[in-house]
Amino acid sequence: MHDDTTAIEAEALRKRYGDTDALAGLDLTVPAGTVCGLLGPNGAGKSTAVRVLTTLLRPDAGTARVAGVDVLRHPGRVRARIGLVGQHTALDEVLSGRQNLVLFGRLHHLGGARARARAAELLARFDLTDAAERPVGTYSGGMRRRLDLAASLILDPPVLFLDEPTTGLDPRARAQVWDAVRRLVADGTTVLLTTQYLEEADQLAHTIRVVAAGRVIAAGTPEQLKTALGGxxxxxxxxxxxxxxxxxxxxxxxxxxxxxxxxxxxxxxxxxxxxxxxxxxxxxxxxxxxxxxxxxxxxRPTLDEVFLKLTGGHRHTAVKVSA
Known part of the structure; x- marks a missing residue:
């Protein structure tokens, strides 16, 4: 039964490619208005889970609900309630920042006036107003990522998926994206974050799920994981x-x-x-x-040390830390 305080929930998700189980019974629960960090080595199933939850991929088995909507039964309704920022920006570099956002608004069936108004709101929200008329090709990496975040929020979705959003950014640009994410969550947005940067998860995530071989092997807050697994x-x-x-x-x-x-x-x-x-x-x-x-x-141990301890072997035993 769905709980209104739960923004993302998945049970026993499975997805197989040939002889490989990308998801092997993955369970996930994310409370509304929080950041959940989904961590794991390459090939663990993180991106596959995001693709299932964002309706881009149909699982072989299991159930999932996002923003209270069944992912398999009503994918269109789910897509209207989510934003997705992938590993690579989805922006037109010839167009200006404002033109990009207006274009996204029109693609989401906003009227011209509403698309322009929403673009202005988001440019201000992400501190991009001064660069609004410049071609995106002239933007720094951090500015592009903030504009990408803005584009994902055209419809003001309650749930946002960030799939390795700061890959390749320098520390300053990464910190700018972190600040933007914190502001979103403070306003009530729920975020599912996959990242290769353990410091990023430590800084942003209220809860963490460590994934290996397609299933969750550890769950808890960053401090709970450090205490229970690192000492x-x-x-x-x-x-x-x-x-x-x-x-x-x-x-x-x-x-x-x-x-x-x-x-x-x-x-x-x-x-x-x-x-x-x-x-x-x-x-x-x-x-x-x-x-x-x-x-x-x-x-205290670092999250990197906890992560290496959990994922260092080929056999994984699930560890649950009460949140």
Missing amino acids: DRVDVVLTRADDLDRAVRVVGAAVAATPLVDAAGLRLSVGVSGRVAALGAVLRALDDAGLTAADVVVR
Whole structure:
């Protein structure tokens, strides 16, 4: 039964290409007004899931609803309620930014006056008014992406799908897109985000679903995933390469765990429980062994580390973290 507080829901989605299961029983629930990050290695099924949910691909089995509408029974009604930003911009580079948006409005059957008014609204919303009359071919990567976002919102859809929206952008342009997404969500838009940038998911997503081999293998908030799957870590940066092997033995013995070693960076990192006690034990052990460290810190794991731990093998066990 559909819940009005749920914007996207999928159950047991399956899609097979030849001998390959692109989706192998994928389940997904996204609350309205939130960002859900869909993460996974290449070939995990992320883009296939987006194509199914946006009516571009019919699944072999399973059910899905978007904005309260059944994807298989009423694809036209779904398309009227969603926006989609793919990995590549869908803009005419010869036309100006304003002309592009008016064109999209007309393609969506808005009248000429309404299309022009909507274009002006969106140009202002995405800080593009000053560049509105310039050909899109003169825009920076970040400006094009913001215009692409604007084009996806011509009909003011309640649900927006972002499929790797910042691929190839520099850090400044990526941050601009992040700000635009945050403003959309603050206004009530629901976003399903696929990305290869773990920092992007950490910054934007309220919840995360990690996908591998066509199904969800972990679910929760970024902090829940870090806590449940990563624990705290102590990092030690040494001053001399000759001390590295001995430091690995000393630190490992102090916390009863095997450190990971970055020889080039003279760094070792070890998972611990009891962050304060573990940090004290490492500092005492280094001091007793006469080892000098340039830096010793205790930190939370990164989402990159959680992701690598979850997807590093060929066999995957589902992990559910209560949200």
